[in-house]
Structure formats: structure tokens, C-alpha cells
Amino acid sequence: xPKIVNYDERRNEIxxxxxxxxxxxGYHKTRLNDVAKxxxxxxxxxxxxxxxxxxxxxxxIEKMMNxxxxxxxxxxxxxxxxxxxxxxxxxECMISVEYYMKMKTLLHEYFSTKEDxxxxxxxxxxxxxxxxIETYASVIEEGMNAGEFKRADVMPIAHTIYAISEANxxxxxxxxxxxxxxxxxxxDLIVQGLKR
Numbered sequence: 479x480p481k482i483v484n485y486d487e488r489r490n491e492i493x494x495x496x497x498x499x500x501x502x503x504g505y506h507k508t509r510l511n512d513v514a515k516x517x518x519x520x521x522x523x524x525x526x527x528x529x530x531x532x533x534x535x536x537x538x539i540e541k542m543m544n545x546x547x548x549x550x551x552x553x554x555x556x557x558x559x560x561x562x563x564x565x566x567x568x569x570e571c572m573i574s575v576e577y578y579m580k581m582k583t584l585l586h587e588y589f590s591t592k593e594d595x596x597x598x599x600x601x602x603x604x605x606x607x608x609x610x611i612e613t614y615a616s617v618i619e620e621g622m623n624a625g626e627f628k629r630a631d632v633m634p635i636a637h638t639i640y641a642i643s644e645a646n647x648x649x650x651x652x653x654x655x656x657x658x659x660x661x662x663x664x665x666d667l668i669v670q671g672l673k674r
Contacts, residue, residue: 489527497538505588536598542581543606561621562669572643611636627672
């Protein structure tokens, strides 16, 4: 009797293998045969779950972005201390977690050779960006409501803090720690400027 396979579980298993191999080899050097072999399936079976490498990559990036977003939300909810410390913890996480940095490296590699203007990744990245900015905005708003921060237009501040975190990626990857520290100081200055 043939083995019954849960489609979603198998798709996630393939994606987990894909993430590992993308991290090991990079986007361009990853071959679908490597992924299929890692989960003991044939290439034909692979195509029952994903259309091509870009489809697998988009699914993997979405899984990684969801994990990163969840981590940011957890920090916003569970970091002890004041609201400024929560924002600082969220920023630290974005530039210090190896998983996050590897994901950003993969995206940089992917986009460096894409010629079309609307790759599958854009909606996924925009959704991630929106969620992280909303999380920053929520923490800032809560700080205002608690009286820690003075009233201000929340969204431009949240966007600026997010932009600082993204600006840290290349310096962090190139080992320019002093530059990263200066960006963190700039973010802290913005947050300090909110304080009453």
C-alpha cells in the first residue's frame, strides 16, 4: 500500500532542506537535485510541490521572513524594561541574528542578477517590511500612551528606525562593526528624542 503523505508537511520538509542548501551554497549554486536528494525524493516528485527553484526560494524566504517577524513581535511583547529598550532589542536582533543576516545575503544575491521588475519576492518582502514597521509603530504608540514618549507622528519614526536597521546589513556583513555601532547610536538618538 502506498504511503500517504501530508502535502503541507512534505512541502515544509522540502522547504527546510531548501533553506539549509541555500544557506550552504547560495541561491545560484543550489540545484533542485540537491534539495530533492536531501529529502529523499525524485526530481519529478519535487515538481509536485514547487514549480521551479524560484518558487522554492520564494516559499523559503517567506518562511524565514515569518520567523523573523515573529521574533520581532516576541521582542516587542516580552522584552523587559521600558519602550526604548524594547526598540533597541528589536534593532539588535535584526543586525545580530546570523539567520537573519544569511537571509539578507541570499536576497542580495538573488536580486543582483534579476532582470525583471516584478520578481516573486517583492510582495513577500513588502509584507515583511510592513509587519516589522507596524511592530515598531506599535511599541512607539504604546510608549506614547504610557507617557514614556512624547506625542509625535508614529509612522515616519517607525519607518526611519526600520531603515536604520536595513542600512546596517551590508556593514555588518563586511565586518564594519564600528559603522554598525554608529547606526545603532543614531537609532538610539531618535528614540531618546521621543522621550519626555
